[in-house]
Amino acid sequence: MELFVRQLVNGLALGSIYSLVAIGFAMVYGILFFINFPHGEILMMGMYIALILMGQLGVPFVITLPLAMLLTALLGMSVEKIAYSRLRTVRRLAPLLSAMGVSLAFQNLALVIWGAKPLPYPVPDALRGEGLMVVGIQIPRSLILIFALTIVLMIGLQVFFKRHIVGIAIRAVSQNQTSAKLVGVNPNLEISATFAIGSALAAAGGLLLGVRYGSVYPTVGFSLMLKAFAACVLGGIGSIPGAVVGGMIIGITETFAVGYISSAYRDAIAFAVLTLVLLVRPSGLLGGRTEAIV
Amino acid sequence: MAGQESKILEEGSRNRFAGMLRSLSGVDERVIYGVILVLGLALPLAFLQQTYYLRIGTLVCMYFVLALGYNAVVTTAGLFDLGYTAYFAVGAYASALLMLHTNLSFWIIFPLSILATLVYVLIVSVPILRFKGDYLCIITLAFAEILRLVLNNWLEVTRGPLGLPGIRDPQIFSYTFNSLIPYYYLAFLVAIAALILVNRLTYSAVGLRWSGVRENPDAAESVGINTHRAKVHVYLVGAGLAGAVGAVFAPFQGIVDPSAAHLDNTVIILTMVILGGGSNYGLLASAAVLTVVPELLRGLTTYRLLALGLFFVFIMNLRPGGFRFSVLKHFVLPEWEKKPGEDKQVVAPAVTHEIVFGSAAAGKPDGGSADVPREVILRGENVTKRFGGLVAVDDVTFELCRGEILGVIGPNGAGKTTLFNMITGTYPPFAGDIFLRDRKITGWDPHKIARLRVARTFQIIKLLPNLTVLDNTMLACLQESAAWNGHSSAGEVTRRPDEEAIELARAAISYVGLAGQEDTIAKNLSFGNRRLLELARALATQPYLILMDEPASGMNPQEVRELIDLIRGINQQGLSILLIEHNMTVAMELSDRLIVLDHGEKIAEGTPDEVQQNKRVIDAYLGREQEVASG
Numbered sequence: 001m002e003l004f005v006r007q008l009v010n011g012l013a014l015g016s017i018y019s020l021v022a023i024g025f026a027m028v029y030g031i032l033f034f035i036n037f038p039h040g041e042i043l044m045m046g047m048y049i050a051l052i053l054m055g056q057l058g059v060p061f062v063i064t065l066p067l068a069m070l071l072t073a074l075l076g077m078s079v080e081k082i083a084y085s086r087l088r089t090v091r092r093l094a095p096l097l098s099a100m101g102v103s104l105a106f107q108n109l110a111l112v113i114w115g116a117k118p119l120p121y122p123v124p125d126a127l128r129g130e131g132l133m134v135v136g137i138q139i140p141r142s143l144i145l146i147f148a149l150t151i152v153l154m155i156g157l158q159v160f161f162k163r164h165i166v167g168i169a170i171r172a173v174s175q176n177q178t179s180a181k182l183v184g185v186n187p188n189l190e191i192s193a194t195f196a197i198g199s200a201l202a203a204a205g206g207l208l209l210g211v212r213y214g215s216v217y218p219t220v221g222f223s224l225m226l227k228a229f230a231a232c233v234l235g236g237i238g239s240i241p242g243a244v245v246g247g248m249i250i251g252i253t254e255t256f257a258v259g260y261i262s263s264a265y266r267d268a269i270a271f272a273v274l275t276l277v278l279l280v281r282p283s284g285l286l287g288g289r290t291e292a293i294v
Numbered sequence: 295m296a297g298q299e300s301k302i303l304e305e306g307s308r309n310r311f312a313g314m315l316r317s318l319s320g321v322d323e324r325v326i327y328g329v330i331l332v333l334g335l336a337l338p339l340a341f342l343q344q345t346y347y348l349r350i351g352t353l354v355c356m357y358f359v360l361a362l363g364y365n366a367v368v369t370t371a372g373l374f375d376l377g378y379t380a381y382f383a384v385g386a387y388a389s390a391l392l393m394l395h396t397n398l399s400f401w402i403i404f405p406l407s408i409l410a411t412l413v414y415v416l417i418v419s420v421p422i423l424r425f426k427g428d429y430l431c432i433i434t435l436a437f438a439e440i441l442r443l444v445l446n447n448w449l450e451v452t453r454g455p456l457g458l459p460g461i462r463d464p465q466i467f468s469y470t471f472n473s474l475i476p477y478y479y480l481a482f483l484v485a486i487a488a489l490i491l492v493n494r495l496t497y498s499a500v501g502l503r504w505s506g507v508r509e510n511p512d513a514a515e516s517v518g519i520n521t522h523r524a525k526v527h528v529y530l531v532g533a534g535l536a537g538a539v540g541a542v543f544a545p546f547q548g549i550v551d552p553s554a555a556h557l558d559n560t561v562i563i564l565t566m567v568i569l570g571g572g573s574n575y576g577l578l579a580s581a582a583v584l585t586v587v588p589e590l591l592r593g594l595t596t597y598r599l600l601a602l603g604l605f606f607v608f609i610m611n612l613r614p615g616g617f618r619f620s621v622l623k624h625f626v627l628p629e630w631e632k633k634p635g636e637d638k639q640v641v642a643p644a645v646t647h648e649i650v651f652g653s654a655a656a657g658k659p660d661g662g663s664a665d666v667p668r669e670v671i672l673r674g675e676n677v678t679k680r681f682g683g684l685v686a687v688d689d690v691t692f693e694l695c696r697g698e699i700l701g702v703i704g705p706n707g708a709g710k711t712t713l714f715n716m717i718t719g720t721y722p723p724f725a726g727d728i729f730l731r732d733r734k735i736t737g738w739d740p741h742k743i744a745r746l747r748v749a750r751t752f753q754i755i756k757l758l759p760n761l762t763v764l765d766n767t768m769l770a771c772l773q774e775s776a777a778w779n780g781h782s783s784a785g786e787v788t789r790r791p792d793e794e795a796i797e798l799a800r801a802a803i804s805y806v807g808l809a810g811q812e813d814t815i816a817k818n819l820s821f822g823n824r825r826l827l828e829l830a831r832a833l834a835t836q837p838y839l840i841l842m843d844e845p846a847s848g849m850n851p852q853e854v855r856e857l858i859d860l861i862r863g864i865n866q867q868g869l870s871i872l873l874i875e876h877n878m879t880v881a882m883e884l885s886d887r888l889i890v891l892d893h894g895e896k897i898a899e900g901t902p903d904e905v906q907q908n909k910r911v912i913d914a915y916l917g918r919e920q921e922v923a924s925g
Contacts, residue, residue, distance in 0.1 A: 035428040083607045094610045096374070096428055097568075101606025104561060108600035222557075226439065229432050237429075264447035268440040271433075275421045 005137055007259045008252065013143045013212065015251025016150035019244040020205035021224055022231035023157070024076075024198025026243035029232065031174040031194050032088070037099035038079060039202060039228060040221025041106035046072035046203030047121075047216040048114060054122045061124040065149075065207060069200040076199025077192050085188075103225075110218035118217040121210035146208045153204060154244070157197070161240075166193050174238075223267045230270040234277055249273065330578070334482050338475045348474040350589055352546065355481035356539045357581040359488040361566040363535030365577060366492055368567055370501060371528040372508025374431045375422075377438030379559035381533035385411045385540025386550045387445065390458045393545060400464030404541050411537025415529050423525050438555055445552035457551025461544050477546045484542060488535050489574065495531060499772040504528050506769050509758035516718070516756070517770040517835050518744035558599060565602055568609065669696040670731075671839060671870055672717070672748075677726035679712050679894075686712040688894040689726070694839070699861075699871045701885030701902075703878070705914055708891040710874045711753060714843050717872070718750050719743045730839075749832035753843040753874075755824045759817035763827055766816050767802055770834035771795040802834040803827075806860060822853040829860070839870045846877040858883055882906070890914070 021043060028036040050068035053059040059067065083102045087095040127145055130138045161167040166189070172180040173190045181187060209224075210216055228243075231250050235242025250270045257269045334355075341347040364378050388410035392403040418437050425433050445452045452458065463471040464480075471477055495501050503524045506514030511521045544550050553559075566584055570576035588598055672694040679687040687709040694700045702710050716723045722737035729735065735743055744750070749770075758766050772795070803812055806826040811819070816827060825845060832840050845861070846854050854877065861884055865871055875881040881888065882902045890898040890905055892914040898905050905911055 035432060083611070086611050096431060098607050098610035100376075100561075101603045101608075101610070103603070104606065105600055105603030108597070108603060112597070112600065223439070226432070226436050230436070233429070265440075265443055268443050271436045271440055274436075278424060279421065 002137065003259070007255050009137065009139060009143065010259075011252030011255035012248065013146045013251070014255055015248035016146050017205045017209050017212075017247075018224075018227055018231055018251045019247030020150060020153065020201045020208070022228040022235075022243035022247040023154075023240055024201045025225075025228040026232045026235075026238060026240050027170075027194050027198045030238040030240070031170060031191060032084070033238075034084070034095055035099070035229070036195075036198070037096065037225070038103035038106060039198070040223075040225025041103045041110075042072060042076050042079065042199050042221070043202035043206040043224060044110060044216070044218065044221035045075055045106060046199070047206040047210050047220065048110060050203070050207050050210065051119060051121060051216055054124075061126070065204065068207060069203045072203035073196035073200040076195040076202075080192060080195040085191075103222075107218050107222070114218065116218060118215035121214050121216055123211055123214065127211060142212050146212060149204060149208060153201060157201075157240075160197075166190065170194055226267075227270045230274040234274055326575075331486070334485075338478055345474045348478050350586060352474065352478045352481045354582045354585045355478070355485040356543060357563070357566065357585050358485050358578050359481075359535050359539045360563045361570060361577040361581050362488050362492045362574075363532040364560075364563045365567045365570065366496065366504070367528055367532035368564070370496055370508065371504040371525065373525060373528065374427070375434040375529075375532075376431045376557070376560055376564075377434035377436075377441075378532070378536060378563060379557070380434075380438035380441045380555050381411050381415060381536035382540040382543070382559065383438075383441060383445065383550075383552075383554035384414045385537030386544045386554050387452065387458070387540075388537070389541035389544040390461050390550045391451070393461045394458060400545065401466075404538070407541035407544075408534055408537045411533050411540070412530055415533040416526070419526055419529055423522060423529075435557065438557065438560070442552050442555035445555060452552070455552060457549050458544075459549040461548050461550070464545055471545070477542075480542055481546070484538055488538070492531070492535075493574070500524075500527065502765065502769055502772060505761060505765070506758060509760060510756050512740075512752070513756040513758060513831075514769065515740040516744055516750050516752070517772075517831060518741050519769070519772070520739070520741045561599070561602060565605070670694070671696050672872065673729040674713075674717070675727050675729070677713065677716060677728060678724045679709070679716060679721075680724045685894050687716070687723075687891075690889075690891070690894075690896045691726075692889055692896070692899075694870060694872055696838075696870055697865070697868060698886045699865050699873055699884050701881040701888040702872065702874045702891065703876075703881050703888055703905075704891035707893075708914075709894040710891055711843060712894075713891070714750075714841060714872075714874050717743075718748075718841060744835065747835065747837045748839045748841065749835045749837035750841040751825070751828045751832055751843060751845055753847060755821075755828055757816040757824060757827060757831075760815060762813050762815055763803060763808060763819070763830075764796075764799055764812040766827055767799040767830050767834045768795065770802075770831045771798050798836070799830075799834050802830040805833060806830045807856070822849050825849065825857075826860075829864075833864070837869065839872070840864065841872045841874075843874050844876055845873070846875060846880045854880060 021039070025036060025039050028034065028039070046068055049071050050064050053064045053067060054061065079102055083098045084095050087098060123142070127141045130140055132139050132144060161171060169180065169185045170190045170193060172183075172185055173187045177187055180190075205224075206216075206221075209220075227250055228247070231246030232238075232243050233246070234249060235244070235246030250273060253273050254266055254269045258266050337351050338348055341351075360378075360382060364375075367373050367375055367378065385407045388407040389403055392398060392406060393400065396403075398406075422430065422433055422437065446454050448454070464476075465471070466476075469476075471480075496504075503514065503519050503521075504527075506519055507521050507524050507528070514521050514524070540550075540554070543554075562584060566577060566580040569580035569584070570578075670693045672692075674690060674692045677687055677690045678685070690709075690713060692700070692702075702713065704710050715721055717728055719735070719738045719740040719742070727734055727736045730743070730746055730748065733746070735746070758769065761769075800809075800812065803809060806829050808823060808826055808830060811823070816824065819827060825848075829842075829845070842861070846857055849857060858880060861871065861873070865884075871884075873881065873884060875884075885902055887900065888898075888902055888905045889896055890908070890911050892910075897910045897914060898908040900908070
C-alpha cells in the first residue's frame with residue numbers, strides 16, 4: 001500500500017511535468033491547427049539555458065526559473081517568426097517540414113555545443129532531501145516544488161485566459177481568426193503570445209524535470225514531445241484541460257508500469273495507452289476536434 | 295505491342311500516363327534508362343580495385359530504392375510517414391536473425407524478410423491509418439521509436455544496442471559473396487526491379503487511386519474507391535521496398551543494430567524525396583549526392599544534420615508549395631509543370647454526345663403515363679439523424695423512381711444535406727433504413743454505395759486540385775475494370791487504363807462541355823467549370839442514379855441556365871436524379887416531384903405545382919401569416 005501511494009505521488013509529479021509541456025503543445029494547436037514539432041527541442045534549450053545560469057553563472061534557482069522561462073519564451077517566439085509565420089496560409093506539409101527542420105537543427109546544435117553525454121543538473125541545496133510527511137509518506141522537497149509550481153502556473157494560466165485581454169484575444173483567435181481580425185484583434189500578437197507562453201511552460205517543465213531526474217542531453221526533448229503529443233490526443237486535441245488530464249494519465253501510467261513491470265519500455269507506454277484509448281474513443285477522452293484526426 | 299502501348303499513352307494523357315516515356319530534350323527516355331543501366335552494370339569494372347567506391351555505389355542503389363518507396367508513400371499518396379526507416383529495420387533484423395539462426399539460403403531468407411516487413415506493416419497500419427495529416431506523421435514517428443526501444447531492450451533476441459554482428463554472406467551455388475562486386479550487383483538488381491515496379495504502379499490505375507487519396511479522399515470515395523485499401527496498398531509497396539533493402543543490407547554490412555530504426559535515417563531519405571522533386575532521375579540524383587557528399591565529408595555527421603535542419607526551414611519558406619521543389623527541375627521539366635495550353639492540340643472527341651452513360655438503365659419511361667409501373671430505386675424509411683440533442687432529420691420517408699428527378703428543398707438548416715449525407719454513406723442514420731432497389735445500404739461506406747452505380751456531386755466542390763481534368767475524370771473510370779465486380783487479377787492491378795476507359799472519360803468531359811480542357815489542371819478551372827467537372831466525374835462512373843447536392847450554388851444566371859439544360863439532358867439519357875437545391879428556379883423547373891423539409895421534418899411532397907400551393911411550405915418559407923396577425 002505504501003509503495004502504491006508512493007508510486008501515485010511520483011506519477012502525479014511526472015504527470016504534472018508532462019501536463020506543463022502538453023499545455024504549450026495544445027495551445028499552439030488550438031490557435032494554428034498545427035503540430036509544433038520542435039516543442040521538445042525548445043524545452044531542451046530551456047533546460048540548457050537554466051543549466052548555464054545555475055551551474056556556470058551561479059544564479060540562484062529562484063531567479064533562474066523566471067529568467068530561463070523568459071529566455072525560452074523569446075526563443076519560442078523567434079522560432080515562430082522565422083520558421084512558421086510566412087507559412088501560415090500554406091496548408092498541409094510545408095509548416096510541418098519547416099518545424100521538423102527547426103527540431104533537427106536545435107538537436108544537433110545542442111549536440112555540437114554540449115555533446116551527446118547527459119550533463120548533471122545542479123540541484124539547489126534547498127531542494128534536496130525529504131520535505132513533508134503526508135499520510136505516513138515522506139514527500140521529497142523536489143516533488144513539493146513540482147506540485148506547487150504546477151498549481152501556481154495553471155492557476156495563473158487560467159486567470160490569464162479568463163481575465164487578461166491578450167488571453168481573451170487568444171481564445172478569440174483560436175475560435176475564429178477571421179472574425180477576431182474583424183473586431184480589431186491582431187493575430188500576430190496573439191500567436192506570438194501563444195508561443196511565448198507555451199515555450200515558457202515547457203521551460204518550467206524542463207527545469208522541474210532536471211531538478212527531479214538530474215540530467216539533460218540533446219535528445220531529452222524528443223521523447224517529451226512525443227508524450228506531450230500523446231497527452232494532447234488522449235485528452236482531446238486542442239483542449240487545454242484535456243492536455244492536463246492526458247499528461248496526468250500518461251505520467252501515472254508510466255510510473256506504475258515502471259514500478260511494477262519494467263523500466264525498459266517506459267517511453268513506449270504513453271503510446272500503448274494512446275493506441276488503446278483511440279481504438280475505443282477516437283475523439284480522445286474530453287472530446288476535441290475529431291475531424292482533424294480521423 | 296509497344297507501338298500500341300505508346301499510342302495509348304499518347305492519347306491517355308499528356309501528363310501522368312505519359313510519364314514513363316517522357317522525352318528529355320528530344321531524347322527518348324528509354325535511351326536514358328539504357329545509358330543508366332549500362333553505366334550501372336559497368337561501374338564495378340571501372341573500380342575493380344577500389345572497393346570503397348563500390349561500397350558507395352551499393353549504398354546509392356539501396357538509398358535509391360528507399361527513396362522510391364518513400365516517394366510513393368509521401369508524394370504519390372500524400373501519407374506523411376515519419377517512421378519509414380522502421381520498415382527498413384524490420385527487414386534488416388528479419389534477414390539478420392534468419393541468417394544467424396538458420397541454415398536457410400539467403401534466396402529464401404530474402405523473400406521471407408520482405409514478408410516479415412509486410413506483416414509488420416499490416417499490423418501497425420491498423421492504428422496508424424486511423425490518423426491523417428500531422429497526426430499520421432507523429433504516430434508513425436512514435437511507432438518507429440517504439441520499435442527502436444524494442445530492438446534496444448529485447449536483449450535475448452536482438453542483443454540490444456550491441457546489435458547482431460557476424461551475419462554470413464549469401465551464396466549462389468558454391469559461390470560466396472566474398473567481395474563487394476556481387477553485393478553491388480544484387481543491390482543494383484533490386485534497384486532496377488523496384489524502379490520497374492514503382493513505375494508500373496504509379497502510372498497505372500493503382501497510382502491514380504493513390505493520387506486520389508492524396509488529393510481528396512472524399513472525392514475518391516464518391517467514385518467507388520476504397521481509400522483505406524488504397525492506403526494499405528501504398529504502405530505495402532513502400533514498406534516492402536524498404537524491407538527488401540534491409541534484407542540485403544544486413545549481410546552487406548555484416549551487422550545490424552537499433553540505429554537502423556532511428557529518425558535520422560528517415561530524415562535523410564525524406565531529404566532525397568524533397569530534392570528529387572517526384573521524378574525518378576531526381577530521386578536517383580539526390581540519392582547519389584546525399585550518399586557521396588557525406589562520405590567525402592566524414593566526421594561532420596553532426597553538422598550534416600544541423601545543416602539539413604536549417605535547409606528544411608529555408609526551403610519550406612522559399613518554396614512552401616512543398617515537394618515539388620527540385621534542383622533538377624531545369625533539366626527535366628515534367629509535363630505537368632508545363633502551362634496548360636502549351637503545345638496542346640485539341641483533338642475532336644472520338645465519341646459524340648450520343649454516348650449513353652446510364653448504359654445499364656433502360657430509357658426513361660414516360661413519367662406522365664400512369665400505366666407504366668413505377669419502379670422504386672431509392673427508398674428511405676423513417677430516416678432520422680441526431681447530432682447530440684439536435685434532431686437534424688426527423689423520421690423522413692421518401693421514394694425515388696426510375697427515370698425521375700426528385701427534388702429536395704427546404705429553408706436553411708432544414709436537414710437537406712444531412713439527409714443527403716446519410717444516403718451517400720458519409721455518416722449512418724441514427725434510425726431508419728435506406729434501400730437501393732431492394733438492397734439495404736444503411737450505414738455502408740461511401741465507396742461501396744458508389745460501386746452500386748450511384749454517383750454524387752458535392753455542395754462544396756471536391757476535386758483532385760493538382761491533377762488534370764482528364765485524370766480527375768479517369769479516377770471515376772477505374773472501378774469499371776478490375777474492382778467493379780469484386781474480382782481482380784494481378785495483371786489488371788498494374789495495367790494502365792485502357793483505351794475504353796480513356797474514351798469514356800473523354801466522352802464524359804465533352805458531354806458536360808469541357809472538351810478541349812482535358813489537360814487543364816483542375817484548380818485552374820473557373821468555378822462553374824469545376825462544377826461541370828464534378829458532374830463529368832459522376833457521369834464517368836456510369837451511374838443509373840446521380841445525387842446532386844446544390845449543383846447550382848455559386849453559379850451565375852447564364853451558367854444556371856446551361857446547368858438546367860445539362861441536367862435535363864442527363865435525365866433524358868435514362869438516369870434518375872436526386873436533386874438537393876436551394877435555387878427555386880432550378881428545383882421547380884427540373885423536378886418531377888419534390889419533397890420539402892423543414893426543421894428535419896418532411897412537410898410536403900408532390901409535383902412542383904402542388905408544392906407551391908401547399909400552405910405549410912409557404913409558411914415554412916415566408917413565416918406564418920396568422921401568427922403575425924393574431925400576434
